[in-house]
Amino acid sequence: MERRGATQHLRLAPRPVTILLDILHDFVAFFQLTAFSSVTWQMATMWVVCGVLFYLGVHKKFEPLLLVPIAFGALLANLPTEGMITSRVLADGLVETGVLTVHGTPLDTGGFRIDHITGGLYDFLYQGIKLEIFPPLIFLGIGALTDFGPLIANPRTLLLGAAAQLGVLATFLGAGLLGFNAQQSASIGIIGGADGPTAIFLTSKLAPELLGAVAVAAYTYMALVPLIQPPIMRALTTAKERKIRMQSLRQVSRLEKLVFALLVTVTVILLVPAAAPLIGMLMLGNFLRECGVTERLLKASQTEIINVVTIFLGTSVGITMAGENFLRPQTLLIIALGIVAFGLGTAGGVLAAKLLNLFSRRNPINPLIGSAGVSAVPMAARVSQVEGQKADPANFLLMHAMGPNVAGVIGTAVIAGYYIATLGK
């Protein structure tokens, strides 16, 4: 008001000066339309967190394909954007994102006609996570990229993939002791499965409020597998065990691989129906790969589909990382529990391999490949290879480690299915 009075007083001044002052006034008034006043301390803090994630993804190359989109999505979530995403503050102070508003007209017949749906860009894209569409599509690509030959040639390694889920189960207990409820504990525990899409799939279903923290912890630790696993592997094995040379794997025919894909699909879905979206798409992708007659579909699954979905999945996860949700003591606990889950999963796989050796002395397993049961394909298998070569430079464990590695993917999907079936709301 005072400013307007001042302007009126200055109207008596020469015209060019008046115009200049009017422009200045309008320029200052324009700032009321900008978003600077909407910036909160949580947003500013999250910019620093995003900076750290960009550093890890871009400079350190920690799972950059996921961490970079997640970081960018998190940056968008912590800017006062318009037309991007709609947020709603819940009673407990958490922020719910991806809220669509449905406008409609009640019908005389008792129904409801939807006239239009409003929401920002990511309100719609986020439905890919909310409706559990993106993770199974990523699994389609993973299936199309995975060779299950080593697993088929040595099916014992499926048990290593099962044993590595020990980390998931033990971390559930730890999370419960720290005050998380059952759904949240399951979502935190699944970090130990080292399978990002499965972690996102389960968390979006059971504890969507933890999605950002769980996804960041899962992908960061997956990138840190070469640092986390070796000390545990060395601590649990003797020098002699690390030098075990495994028998060469037999060649697996294409028909055998096709039958395997169908067998896994039918068996796992019959036993754990809740794992169907993940296992079904994983094996569809693998069937496309092995059947040899769907080259275009295979190429699309291996490249275009998985790449496009990765962008949307990463940014949609990041967009849930509003400061109000992420800057909580819970996040630090989740990150701490995540590394425990990884460590226990690694130990479970290695110890299971040692246990199997008690029953099969003629054809022993090098326990170093047990650690690959935590998924993280193929990095965990490469860690087994590198550690094996440190003990015996002429020992090649890579193909052997791929067995438990891909078994871990199936195992994590199964345990996720168990949690969804029993804890799903």
Add this chain to the structure above:
Amino acid sequence: MPLFPATLALTLPEYPTLADSLQYQLTGFLVVVFTLGSLAALVGLLGRIFAALDKRRGPAGAAAKTALPAHPAAPGDEISPAILAAIAGAVAAALGDSRFAIRSVQMADPRQNLVWSAEGRRSIYASRHVR
């Protein structure tokens, strides 16, 4: 009447006790081990069936299996001088000033999945410091 009685897994409270959680997790572990163990048994059985079928086919079958249609890039095919020049250039770029001689170049068999063996070679090569 339900087929199975209600289990702890289906009645787990939101904040379970440690004993309840432990029981729930052990059940979960059993589910995973049973599922993957069943798969291991079935895949093992599958392998035996395929091995038996291969055996029944005998050498003739095996020969028929290997007698795949000729591939344009099968081993033994002549390698064009342009490809040889490109390989020599790549070797020179990798070895720098060192003198070298390429004694032979063999075409890889594209019918085999060589991705992992190539990865093995790559990691060994990367681990050596070229002087």
